[in-house]
Every structure is written in C-alpha cells, then in structure tokens.
Amino acid sequence: MSESPAGKAAALDAADELAGLRKLFALGEGVYLDGNSLGALPAHVPERVADVVTRQWGELRIRSWDESGWWTAPERIGDRIAPLVGAGPGQVVVGDSTSVNVFKAVVGAVRLCSDPTRTDIVVDATTFPTDGYIAESAARMTGKRLVPVAPSDLPAALGPNTAVALVNHVDYRTGRLHDLPSLTSAIHEAGALAVWDLCHSAGALPVGLDAHEVDLAVGCTYKYLNGGPGSPAYLYVAERHQAAFDSPLPGWNSHTDPFAMTPSFEAAPGATRGRVGTPDILSMLALEAALEVWDGVSIDAVRAKSLALTDFFLECVAAYVPPGRVTSLTPSDHASRGSQVALRCEEAPAVMEKLIARGVVGDLRRPDVLRFGFTPLYVGFGDAERAASALAEVLGA
Numbered sequence: 001m002s003e004s005p006a007g008k009a010a011a012l013d014a015a016d017e018l019a020g021l022r023k024l025f026a027l028g029e030g031v032y033l034d035g036n037s038l039g040a041l042p043a044h045v046p047e048r049v050a051d052v053v054t055r056q057w058g059e060l061r062i063r064s065w066d067e068s069g070w071w072t073a074p075e076r077i078g079d080r081i082a083p084l085v086g087a088g089p090g091q092v093v094v095g096d097s098t099s100v101n102v103f104k105a106v107v108g109a110v111r112l113c114s115d116p117t118r119t120d121i122v123v124d125a126t127t128f129p130t131d132g133y134i135a136e137s138a139a140r141m142t143g144k145r146l147v148p149v150a151p152s153d154l155p156a157a158l159g160p161n162t163a164v165a166l167v168n169h170v171d172y173r174t175g176r177l178h179d180l181p182s183l184t185s186a187i188h189e190a191g192a193l194a195v196w197d198l199c200h201s202a203g204a205l206p207v208g209l210d211a212h213e214v215d216l217a218v219g220c221t222y223k224y225l226n227g228g229p230g231s232p233a234y235l236y237v238a239e240r241h242q243a244a245f246d247s248p249l250p251g252w253n254s255h256t257d258p259f260a261m262t263p264s265f266e267a268a269p270g271a272t273r274g275r276v277g278t279p280d281i282l283s284m285l286a287l288e289a290a291l292e293v294w295d296g297v298s299i300d301a302v303r304a305k306s307l308a309l310t311d312f313f314l315e316c317v318a319a320y321v322p323p324g325r326v327t328s329l330t331p332s333d334h335a336s337r338g339s340q341v342a343l344r345c346e347e348a349p350a351v352m353e354k355l356i357a358r359g360v361v362g363d364l365r366r367p368d369v370l371r372f373g374f375t376p377l378y379v380g381f382g383d384a385e386r387a388a389s390a391l392a393e394v395l396g397a
C-alpha cells in the first residue's frame, strides 16, 4: 500500500455507491462484523412491528388474516426474496426454520428422483451441522445411504446411485464459495437432484437459482437479509418440480383448500405446498419490513462491494498484523470467496473477546477460527480498517 490504509479506506468509502444505505440501520458506534450470523436491525422495523402488534393484532384481530395480508404473507415475502436469489415469482415460500426446510427439500428431492433404485444422498461433508443431521435422518427415513463428501470431491463422487446432493453454497466456517453452476450441472449429469443451502450467500452475492436450474434450495433470513433473530427461513421449489413435489410435512396450510378441513390431503399448487402450519406472523412481518432496505439495490453491486471489502480487510491485516499470527482460511480468489473472512489464530477465544471489548464484533468458531462477516449494506471500508487495526493491537503489534 503506498497510501496509508486509513487514507485508502476514506477514499473507498467516499466512492462507495452503497454507503448511503448504512443510515437505514440501527448501528451505533463500533464495528459490526457478525451480520453473517445475525444481521443488524433496519431502523424502521420496530415501528412496523409495533403496528402489526397494536393495530393488526390488537385492533383488527382475526380480520387481519385477510385484511392485513397475513394469510398470504409466506408467498408474498417469498416473492420479495426471489429476485435476490435469482428466482422468478411463485417459487419461494417463507416459513419454518432452515433446518425444517432442509428436511422438506431433501425428502422432497428423494421423492422427485425419477429412479427409485438410486441409493445415495450425497451431503457436503463440511456442512453446517444441522444439514448433516437432517440429511442423515432423511436418509434413514427414505431407506437411502448417506454419503458425506467434501464439495471439491463432489463431481467424482456422483454416479448412477446418486439420488440427491445437498450442498452449502458458502462454507460457514471458512467462507469458501462453492461453484453452484458447475456443481449443479455435474449433479444433473449424474441424473440426480441438487439441493442448495443458501444461508451464507443469499443477500451477499448473486445465486442464480433459475439460471442454473437448481432443483430445490433453502436459506435463512436472519443473516444478510436482516430479518431478525429466528426470522423464518425459505424454501425454493423450481417451477418444473412443483406439481410433483411431495412434501414430507403436508400440513393444513399446504392443502389446496385449507378451510375445507377435509380428512384427506390434497396439495396446493405452486410453492404453497411447501408451507406446513400457521405462519409465525410477527417474525414474518418483521422480515417483510426489513426487506425494504433492498428496494433499488442491485445484488451485483452488493457482490462487488463485498469482494472489495474482504480484499481490503485482508490487505489491512497483512499490513498491520505481524506475519504468522493469523492465517486466512478464506480463499483469496474471488470466484471461491463468500462474504466473510475466517482467520485461524492461536488463542482465538481470548482474541475475539478482546476485539469485542474494543467494539469490533466478529465471532468465534471453536477452537481457533475468528470469523468476520462483511455485510455490504452497512459495513464500510473504514470498519474493515478499524477491525484490522484492533486485531493487530490485540495481537500485540
């Protein structure tokens, strides 16, 4: 760096076309680099939630299912998320947790597989644990074999026995971005269905679900989509699969005529058949309000800023932190990088504690990984420089 990192940060912030979005969030002093775990609060959400509670629930009560659009919220909010993950309308439905949607998607994919003699569910061996636990249970329930495989070995592991492959788009620990287009086509060439977990990519980078012919996908909304703690997840079922999608959790909300309350189940058309029971309206409408910060924001611009931020943070770490104290686990090439930087560091727990005490909030993945998430909507280059400088100070530089 010829210019000082702080000077460069100021110039980058001044040129940042997304910089104005930060004021939409309730962020005080300090540097928040944990939006890959829990996104920050958009400042207008409390008032909107208060309206849902006091007027919609408090005054309109039961009428709100229709008059306040409660009943149709899962599909409506799904359609708001859809463009952020490259999906056309009518394919994304919001509800339940990511874990529950992984279950629906994996069992649903096994049932969609045209060859019932295929024996294997291949799962990303480096997956966030919940996906692995659920895939294992789904395998037992469907009489399949679970085959854990590192994403880099996935193409070689696929074969005539593969029914379904479940892959994380971005690795939660290292921040590695897996190649969704090429892995999806390898899965399809093997005659299997591709299920993607988008928790760490949606809202941080383009996903292109329709363009790459993904079969099913799931994701959470409390990270880069800023929906709030425990906000509902979503399920994507590609239009071409919807008529045959046979959810393992057919509830009255996925029935074609819920209020007929018939003893026999008849699945609703479209993404609605991915619903189960009564939606969690308070969380769901908080999410709907939170998604307004995306109005007019291009996901390509978000991706460009995300890469610039993580590049710059790594540059500042290299400039400030003595050699050998941290090692980046995050790939340096852009094509393999999500929106976080993971640094392996001795005594990582104590280091993160001291960073947090200095107002730099990242998180720790035991035993030795410091994670720093970069949410382009509200993180700036000055934040990246301050975080690297605090890290160097904590490490005694």
Ligand SMILES: Cc1ncc(COP(=O)(O)O)c(C=O)c1O
Pocket (backbone or CB within 6 Å): 097, 098, 099, 100, 128, 130, 131, 168, 172, 197, 199, 200, 220, 233
């Ligand atoms: C890749 C991935 N899948 C799933 C989850 C969690 O699922 P749930 O929303 O059910 O807690 C997380 C994080 O919590 C995650 O990082």
Ligand SMILES: Nc1c(O)cccc1C(=O)C[C@H](N)C(=O)O
Pocket (backbone or CB within 6 Å): 036, 037, 038, 128, 172, 173, 199, 230
């Ligand atoms: N979902 C979480 C929660 O309820 C509590 C604390 C953390 C989380 C997370 O999202 C963890 C996150 N998926 C991770 O990448 O580690």
